[in-house]
Amino acid sequence: MNIPELKPQSDAKLIDEMAKGYQAAQVLYTAIDYNIFTLLEKPKTAKEVSDEIGTDFEITNKFLDALAALKLISEGDGKYSNTALARTFLVKGSPFYQGNLINVYAMAYDAWSKLPQALKEGGTSQKQKPDEKKNVFDKTFILSMAEANVRGPLHRIVKKIENIPEFKKAKKLLDLGGGHGLHAISFAQINPDLEAIVFDLPPVVEVTKEFISQYGMEERVKVMAGDFDKDDFGNGYDVIFVSHSIFYHTKETIHEPLEKIYEALNEGGILISNHWLLDDGKGSSTLALWELWLSVLGYPHHVYTTKEFVDLLKEKKFSDTQIFDITTPEDPSAIVIAKKGENKK
Incomplete structure (x- = not known):
């Protein structure tokens, strides 16, 4: 075989990016940990940065050069400053700050390192028995989900x-498993006649209250604490909104929450579901990796095809189903709206 004539028919660029992706990620995680972007709201030299955060000058200088090569900061006249991208998403105080979300990604690295073990032994949390809901729904997680939502x-x-139409005339809405409450707040802002209630676990709704206060919506957006798998979440709702929460049930256990939702709606009321859905097997890498990660952790979770979920709603007596595709590469979501009452189609 003549080595000079030996050439692959495919480009290895994608594989190379995957294999080395942790390098850029670690640079970003560390920059968030040291609040580099907030520090660089005013241009600074490497020496000034090093002195302020108490780090080795030589490594700090190369660290800043790496951030510049990644186009998160820029360098000029010996000083470093943020790019527009960093100012928008990485500076504390920005309405689009993503620091908590990035910290959640960083914390997930340990779970990903257990993938080889999980392949042999199954999900890790099946062997540990922590208070899963307390551990998962801490303040950092809630803030990270808010950050993920405000960027699009x-x-x-x-x-x-x-x-x-059903939303425009609605008077009472439940945001079930609503976490940060930004959906309920937004819905109340665009429908001036709407009273919204955010239902979630007791530690979560304490964070929800902070968001409600931040947007001055205390009069029209309230919280209700509980576990929707165990507790009553009221009735008489014109709209129940559920986003990325009921799919944490297996195929066997999802029936009960859907039945509770149906019973809690007024006749003619609607369920609005915002979840990731497979388009008949054409799943994105985002969705596939998310499913794998949850399985490594040992959490029950199932992503339905659109047809599977619509059929499930029909089985639970919902009618007049509407589907709106709002998919992006980072967020393969679909909104499914279904009505309580007789099918008019």
Whole structure:
């Protein structure tokens, strides 16, 4: 075989990016940990940065050069400053700050390192018995989910829902498993006659209250503490909104929460579901990796095809199903709206 004539028919760039992806990620994680981008709201030299955060000058200088090569900061006249991308998403105080979300990604690295073990032995949390809901739904996690929403998904949801007739005339809405409450707050802002209630675990709704206060919506957005798998979440709702929560049930256990939702709605009321859905097997890498990660952790979770979920809703007596695709590469979501009452189609 003549080595000079030996050439692969495919480019290894994608494999190379995957194999080395942890390097750029670790640079970003460390920059968030040291608040580098907030520090660089005013341009600084490497020596000034090193002195302020108490780190080795030589490594700090190369660290800043790496951030510049990644186009998160820029260098000029011996000083480093943020790019527009960093100013928008990585500086504390920005309405689009992503620091908590990035910290959650960083904390997930340990779970990913257990993938070889999980392949042989199954998900890790099946062997440990922590208070899973307490551990998962801490403040950092809630803040990270809020950050993930304000960068795009929340606005796509609101745009699709604001002109739905049942929503426009709704007086009472439940945001079930609503976490940060930004959906409920947004819905109340676009429907001035709406009273919204965010139902979630007791530690979570304490964080929800902070968001409600931040947006001055205390009069029209309330919280209710409980576990929707165990506790009553009321009735008489015109709309029940559920986002990325009921799919944490297996195929066997999802029936009960759907039945509770149906019973809690007024006749003619609607369920609005925002979840990741497979388009008949055409799943994104985002979705596939998320499913794998949850399985490594040992959490029950199932992503339905659109048809599977619509059929399940019909089985639970919902009717007049509407589907709105709001998919992006980072967020393969679909909004499914279904009515309580007789099918009019």
